[in-house]
Amino acid sequence: MFEKRVSGLFVRAVLKAGASEGWSEEVLKPVLDRGIRLEWPKKEEFGDISTPLAMGLSKGLGKPPRIIAEKVVQAIKDDPLSQGLLSGVDIAGPGYINLTLSFSFLLKFLEETILSEGLTEKVSHPRKINLEFVSANPTGPLHVGHGRGAAFGDSLARILREAGHNVSTEYYINDAGNQMNMLGKSVYLAFRKLDGTFSAEEKTRLLGDGEGYRGDYIPAIAQRIRDEPDLLAPEVRLEAQSGHFTDRVQAAFTEVAQTEILADIRKDLTRFGVSFDRYFSEKTLHESRRNEAPRIAHWIALLERESGGTVYGSEGAVWFRTTTMGDDKDRVLKKSDGSYTYFAADIAYHADKIERGFEALVDVWGADHHGYQARMQAVVKVLADLAGRQVDLKICLIQLVSLMREGKSVSMSTRAGEYVTLGEVIDEVGVDATRFSYLTRSHESSLEFDLAKAKERSMDNPVFYVQYAHARVKSLLAQAVLRNVRHESFTKEDLSFLTDPEERTLIRLLAQFSGILLRCAESFEVHPLTDYLITLAGAYHHFYFHHRILSSEEKDRPVMIARIGLSIAVSRILKKGLSLLGVSAPDSM
């Protein structure tokens, strides 16, 4: 809310002090260019906003930090724009400059928070961002790991939009290649089992030594194919029933299986509050339209022609030179049999994104794909150069989720089809608790997800703690109505009765919300927001417990009105924050 103003204040102060003190611009410039680093000290004795700026300048200027701080502080005090905004500027510790926001400014902020819909400051340079997440292969239902990526990606999209960016969300469907064929075969074999015509020989012939896909959903799809005549063309059905595994049987079973599974995935995602602007099919990259070469061929050929040797042909294959970025060998894009690797498809997909004009690409991946990062960065760089534009690629690696139940780990094996699906987790613990639990930890650290605890209504499961704070306010307001308290207007004057230090603490915390969001948007994180909401809820619970809000005494009325206003502001920020996490804020629980 006030970060930009405060930063501006510091920049002007440093330049002014620098001019009169003869500080070298070479020292100042890099520090100012990086942006003034602002902190919100936990201890209020250190003010509302703090910066270690002077310590950073100390070395370059060859002066003690406190001396530098003094000059900067003087310049700030002389700046007319600090009037009204600040009530205190101090130097503390080794050379921190601590600012205290004026009461009047805080009240103005509070008034706006109660009134306006737009709670947040927007980024100064909105970007057109493509955010790709989940992108699970349509070979089985989403599991708990995908759930984390879904919660993270969706919440990040909401935050980026709130911050003012233009965001498109996308799910990349790996619907080409061997895995899909194997899926079709697996369903076909299950179909044969239902018919009583299954044989081990046929299985070996189709799958070799492999087991294929084995989850419960495989026979379920086979059953549907058996039950619903429309799912297979009559001649294909005849071939399947008589054990002729022709190309069109393969194609039909794969098609049905994929459609069914994708429909289930989308159903789970919808239930989870996650929607995508677009589902992008890998298959479309391989298809040729109107006599044109497939997109994938187009891009690989283009790269081979114009990448200056980064993409080159050798041994009958086409390679990407990844050794220049630390890889131990170059990687194949086009195999000697003429088909393309997954990597090649990914290149074409990212080329497509760039072609669509995105300025920033965000890929949310499972952490097991980390080995792919450097390669993809190199690809995007090459493609962006070809397009003659600056395109940033941010890769968010989501660390793994270990599922627990009452402290004991729930074993999971994807291969054997034994895993807990996202749908099951939602059934058991609910959407709100599931999403919140996923987002209580940084996505960069692994997460222990305890089903029993996620359901528990305790502090172990802070979603209820935060929701309860919101419900408390709503209940309070309802109580106020019952007591015929009218509170339509909350002007600065009405709010000026909030003189208690703990009230100021709450306002100060509310004022940080916007900055937290901007930080999330800048660093592509969600967790700081979750953390903030827990802190805010805690502060309100504390306040509520120690302060009587409603009162029938006439002399207490101004304070009562002001506290109701403060409570409304808290509830609005909580609700807004929760909505960005995709979590509801019920009025009662």
Add this chain to the structure above:
RNA sequence: GCGCCUGUAGCUCAGUAGGAUAGAGCGUCGGACUUCGAAUCCGCAGGUCGCAGGUUCGAUUCCUGCCAGGCGCACCA
């Protein structure tokens, strides 16, 4: 073997681009409901920030080397 990530209180984790006395919650123990919802609040205890060096006025944070755990290193997807 090479590469990436992680190692902070008994447990699960924060710690914002080196900085102020390293923070929460849970768990343990002990307190608070005649008053707006006790799904809440208050207090006590708990740490050589994996180990050892180095850079710095200052290191949980940066560098190097170890140790431990996880993951990745296909003309698979």
